[in-house]
Amino acid sequence: MKKLGIIALALMLILSLSACAKEQATDTPADGTAEIALITDVGTIDDKSFNQGAWEGVVAYAEEANKTYKYYKPSEKSDDAYLTSIDLAVKAGAKIIVCPGFLFEVPIFNAQDKYPDVRFIILDGNPHAGDWVPVVKDNTLSIFYAEEEAGFLAGYAAVKDGYKNLGFMGGIAVPAVIRFGYGYIQGAEVAAQELGLADGEVKVKYTYVGNFDATPENMAKAAAWYNEGTEVIFACGGAVGNSVMKAAETAKTKVIGVDVDQSAESETVITSSMKNLTKSVYDALKLFYDEKFPGGEIQVLDATVNGVQLPMENSKFEKFSQADYDAVYGKIVNKEFEIVGDQDVEGPKEIETQKVAVEEIN
Incomplete structure (x- = not known):
């Protein structure tokens, strides 16, 4: 009986702590x-x-x-x-x-x-x-x-770090995903030009899987790409990234994450093509409480306001340095590259490239 009482007390304590944690998490x-x-x-x-x-x-x-x-x-x-x-x-x-x-x-x-x-x-x-x-x-x-800028940074960094066989696996072909992909190709092209690579030396497999889910089919597609020689896949589709990471772990290859820093998700993640979601929400809330809410506006947050980035502190590059990142970021801020978006071309193969060969896979 005494033992049962101790167990009951322990359970009550656990439930009490759980309730407190939930209340603290939402602070209601x-x-x-x-x-x-x-x-x-x-x-x-x-x-x-x-x-x-x-x-x-x-x-x-x-x-x-x-x-x-x-x-x-x-x-x-x-x-x-x-x-x-x-x-x-x-x-x-x-x-x-x-x-x-x-x-x-x-x-x-x-x-x-x-x-x-x-x-x-x-x-x-x-x-x-x-x-x-x-x-x-x-x-x-x-x-x-400006997802095209975030994607540009990812493609540029990957090629500068020595990768030449790239993949882009988008979720659904919505404008944001498309912009990530187009920027990825263009960043790879600029890096390849700066490195003096041969025409077509960098190869990009490109597809939209049609969902934002972690599925066996998405994992199988990523695994097939890795088996065919793809070194790193930019997984741009929510939970699609989980499928790609699992495939990369098996193949001992690499992944580029999306939206937030996904380095903690898998050792295979070399960097993440980030939108500065946290800061943008924080800033908008502060404006509201400062009675400066910009209602009625459509804002596009780009590199000039640190709206996109790579998390260099958690990236696993071997050659691409912080100095390299700062240099290319500054050029994007100064509009030294003409980075096309989803409204500028009909598809990834219409992006003008010389060093990068794009294989669009339906």
């Missing part, structure tokens, strides 16, 4: 209210990708400014489910709501009218009614990133 009062909210795109706040990067910005600002905050995970990937989560956040006292990803475009279009006194931050998207015509009201801020 006992009544469940929170004035800063984040709605995930069905994913989790520890997805090592878009949701996590945005959530870390919420946490950083809220903890510093002593604001209550909370996240909501929709029941499914649908406009109705996203709106339901927004409704819940508003009912719980949200003054400003962060929504990471283009999947929120239609829900935010409706929410910005439904809740004119609530502010919305949408990352990588513009509110629209399903017709792709942007309607950004005064209570909404749309934030985009």
